[in-house]
Amino acid sequence: MNTSIMKASIKKELWEFNGMLKWVPISLAGVFIFIPLLSLILNGIDMQALLVEIEQITQVQQTDRMGEFFFVAAIALFSPFIAIGFIVQVYYFVTCLFDERRDQSVMFWRSLPVSDEMTIASKLLTGAIVIPVIFFAAATMLMVLMVLLAIVACVVLSIGFDISLWGMLASANILSGVGYIWLSLLPIAIWLLPLYSWLMLASIYANKAPFLWAVLPIVALLVIETIVVHYLHLSEPFFGHFIADYFSITPDNLVNASVEQEKSRSAALQLLIAQIDYRTVLVSAGLLAATYWFRVNKSES
Amino acid sequence: MMSSLISISNLNKAYGSKKVLSGVNLSLNAGQIVGLVGPNGAGKTTCLQAILGLTDFDGDISVLGHHPRKDRVKMLNDVAYISDVAILPKWLKVSQALSYMQDIHPNFAIEKAQAFLAKTNIAANDKVKALSKGMVAQLHLALILAIDAKVLILDEPTLGLDILTRRQFYNHLLEDFYTEEKCIIVTTHQIEEIEHILTDVAFIQQGKIVLAQSTDDIKERFNLVAVSNEQVAQADELQPLFKNSMMGLTTMLFDNQDKETLQNLGKVTVPSLADVFVGIMNKETC
Numbered sequence: 001m002n003t004s005i006m007k008a009s010i011k012k013e014l015w016e017f018n019g020m021l022k023w024v025p026i027s028l029a030g031v032f033i034f035i036p037l038l039s040l041i042l043n044g045i046d047m048q049a050l051l052v053e054i055e056q057i058t059q060v061q062q063t064d065r066m067g068e069f070f071f072v073a074a075i076a077l078f079s080p081f082i083a084i085g086f087i088v089q090v091y092y093f094v095t096c097l098f099d100e101r102r103d104q105s106v107m108f109w110r111s112l113p114v115s116d117e118m119t120i121a122s123k124l125l126t127g128a129i130v131i132p133v134i135f136f137a138a139a140t141m142l143m144v145l146m147v148l149l150a151i152v153a154c155v156v157l158s159i160g161f162d163i164s165l166w167g168m169l170a171s172a173n174i175l176s177g178v179g180y181i182w183l184s185l186l187p188i189a190i191w192l193l194p195l196y197s198w199l200m201l202a203s204i205y206a207n208k209a210p211f212l213w214a215v216l217p218i219v220a221l222l223v224i225e226t227i228v229v230h231y232l233h234l235s236e237p238f239f240g241h242f243i244a245d246y247f248s249i250t251p252d253n254l255v256n257a258s259v260e261q262e263k264s265r266s267a268a269l270q271l272l273i274a275q276i277d278y279r280t281v282l283v284s285a286g287l288l289a290a291t292y293w294f295r296v297n298k299s300e301s
Numbered sequence: 302m303m304s305s306l307i308s309i310s311n312l313n314k315a316y317g318s319k320k321v322l323s324g325v326n327l328s329l330n331a332g333q334i335v336g337l338v339g340p341n342g343a344g345k346t347t348c349l350q351a352i353l354g355l356t357d358f359d360g361d362i363s364v365l366g367h368h369p370r371k372d373r374v375k376m377l378n379d380v381a382y383i384s385d386v387a388i389l390p391k392w393l394k395v396s397q398a399l400s401y402m403q404d405i406h407p408n409f410a411i412e413k414a415q416a417f418l419a420k421t422n423i424a425a426n427d428k429v430k431a432l433s434k435g436m437v438a439q440l441h442l443a444l445i446l447a448i449d450a451k452v453l454i455l456d457e458p459t460l461g462l463d464i465l466t467r468r469q470f471y472n473h474l475l476e477d478f479y480t481e482e483k484c485i486i487v488t489t490h491q492i493e494e495i496e497h498i499l500t501d502v503a504f505i506q507q508g509k510i511v512l513a514q515s516t517d518d519i520k521e522r523f524n525l526v527a528v529s530n531e532q533v534a535q536a537d538e539l540q541p542l543f544k545n546s547m548m549g550l551t552t553m554l555f556d557n558q559d560k561e562t563l564q565n566l567g568k569v570t571v572p573s574l575a576d577v578f579v580g581i582m583n584k585e586t587c
Contacts, residue, residue: 008404015397016390100390107387108441110355113377114405297357 005114009122010130016099017092021131025138028084032077032142051161071177077146078139078181085135089127093199096123097295098210116295120200120288128189128196136185140178147174180266187272193280194246197287204294218243242279249275305330306452306484307352312360314347314508321347322358322508331451332500334485338492338578339505345488346386348505349456352486353382365451378407381445384456389437391430395423402444414447417477435466442470446478453478455487464494471495496574504581512581516574523580524555525572526563536566543580554580 014021100106109119189196202214225237249271305328312325322344329335339345351358354369354376362369367376389398395418402409418425421439429437438459445453453474459467475498479485489495496516503513514522528536528551533544539562541553554572555563563569572580 005405008401011404012397012401015394016392018392103390104386104388105390105393107355107382107384108389111353111377111382111384111387112402112405113374113407115374 002118005118006122006125009114009118010126013096013123013126014130020088020091021134024084024088025081025135028081028135029138029142032080033145070174071180074143074174074177074181077143078136081135081139082132085132088135089131089196090199092127092131093123093196094203094210094214096127097200097203097291098206101204101207116292120292120295124196124200124288127200128193129185132185132189136182140182143174143178180269184269184272187269187276190280191249191272191276194283194287197284197291201287201291201294204291204298246275246279306365307486308361308363309348309352310361312348312351312358312362314344314351314356314358320508322351325360325505325508325510327503327510327513329452329484329486329501331484332481334479334487334498334500336492336495336499336502336574337486337488337505338502338574339488340582343505344508345505346384346456349382349384349454349486349488353377353380353454379451380454381448381450381452382454382456383441383445383458384454385458385460386456389429389441391428393429394425395427395429395440396425398429398440398444399425402447406448408449409444410447410449413477414443417443417446417473435462438462438466438470442473446473451483453483453485455485455489457488457490459489459491467491467494471498474498492578493573493575499574502574504578506582512577519574519577520571522557523572523577524558524560524563525570525576526553526555526567527551527570528553528567532566539563539566541580543576543583556580 100109110116198218199214203210206213222237222240222243225239228234229237307327307329309325309327312322313320314322325344325348337345337348347356350356352362352364352369354373357370364376365379367373369376399411399414402414403411418440421436421443423432423436423440423443429440432440442458455474459470462470471494474485487495487499499516501513501515502519504511512519523542526536526541530549530551533551536551536553537544539555539558541555543554545552550567553566554576560569
């Protein structure tokens with residue numbers, strides 16, 4: 001695969017969705033910065049009470065728990081970015097192959113020496129990896145900003161008030177906490193590959209309303225299956241069970257898994273990886289092959 | 302010696318039960334500018350899309366030795382395409398279009414495109430949605446003419462443009478793209494506007510090529526005669542392809558008739574390609 005063409009194709013996708021991919025994470029980060037600031041400005045700050053609280057914290061700080069505490073805090077900060085990023089991803093996948101057919105630019109793109117495999121791969125990579133990277137990066141930058149603020153606060157507290165929070169900051173294992181969150185990016189992408197592939201298929205197939213094409217066939221399949229299962233007295237619906245089982249990981253599960261199994265921050269990661277199996281490969285391969293087939297054979301004029 | 306850049310033999314295409322192309326045979330050589338002319342729905346666009354590998358087909362097509370479907374990407378390194386159905390997306394910036402082309406196209410010369418755009422009112426920072434239809438066509442032309450392609454395929458490239466822009470478009474095509482080593486295939490409804498640049502024409506009707514010849518041969522082969530009313534009956538015996546009566550004179554188009562015989566019937570002139578097209582289309586539908 002030609003990497004320079006792949007890079008150019010991904011760059012093209014970023015240009016096309018530039019507004020959304022730039023302003024959504026910036027606005028989200030803005031909300032995290034300005035809401036506390038606003039509440040501070042509106043409510044004022046009681047310095048005495050704050051100092052008492054901080055002193056209490058320094059007295060009861062249990063350095064061995066700080067890592068876990070920070071990890072949960074980091075997940076709490078990343079969660080809205082991951083959630084909003086996921087909505088953006090879904091929007092991207094549903095529109096990425098539909099929009100260029102709607103605005104008739106597909107013929108222009110296809111008259112250039114870029115293969116259909118390359119186009120589909122670049123769109124998949126953009127949606128599954130590049131978009132989450134953008135949102136993860138925004139969350140990380142926000143975290144860096146907060147850590148910088150914490151360092152400034154530590155300096156002020158230690159110089160001005162003789163309160164040392166350095167031990168607490170050092171034991172937070174910030175890098176490894178954020179590192180684990182970043183490590184989950186690829187397993188999440190692989191785990192959700194069947195969903196992404198399905199959305200791409202809806203995007204290439206639909207002549208109108210790709211969102212409906214993405215949702216209605218699944219709903220129809222589940223409803224029909226439920227009726228069939230009910231009338232034939234079968235034990236359980238196959239597709240219903242399949243979908244429920246495959247997507248049974250929720251953000252809550254992940255956080256609980258990593259918090260409950262105290263020493264193991266990798267528990268969430270392991271839970272994700274365990275969910276990736278032959279179903280991921282088979283369903284994704286089938287749906288992507290169908291997407292490619294439509295890209296090559298669907299008449300656009 | 303002329304070399305064949307595109308050869309099409311027994312090209313067939315159907316959408317369901319509707320036959321769009323049947324038994325098309327064409328050969329295009331270096332140096333040719335071929336007009337593919339036909340009424341709406343005759344199969345022109347389908348034919349061009351088959352050549353570009355954008356639709357599947359039955360039969361054999363070879364473009365620069367490549368099969369358009371199996372070898373599409375390699376082929377497109379040397380084939381450029383402008384069509385009224387291949388529209389530049391509205392979100393695209395001029396600078397982005399140039400940068401993208403440079404990244405993905407081995408035969409794209411960005412300086413050439415920039416030099417072309419410098420002569421227009423199009424700025425590098427402009428978005429396609431901010432450009433007029435004529436400017437978008439100019440941008441598209443700048444992108445395509447900067448490709449050192451051997452074959453250029455134009456499908457109604459000037460549709461919806463005003464006459465000044467249309468003229469400019471074809472002037473640039475000849476000045477900035479055309480050389481003896483290249484071949485251009487163009488479809489248009491305004492055949493009279495590009496008649497002077499065509500070396501060959503292929504008339505297509507209901508999916509079949511009904512005439513494919515050089516414009517020089519066509520002008521030799523067909524004659525337009527202004528026949529007076531008294532001689533109309535005599536002229537009718539020579540089976541004109543087409544006749545049009547107006548103000549006491551009947552204009553008749555003849556195919557392969559002896560020039561001297563025709564001169565006895567009235568004033569003989571060389572027909573335009575539009576005249577021949579109308580004549581051929583009427584003959585086929587009779």
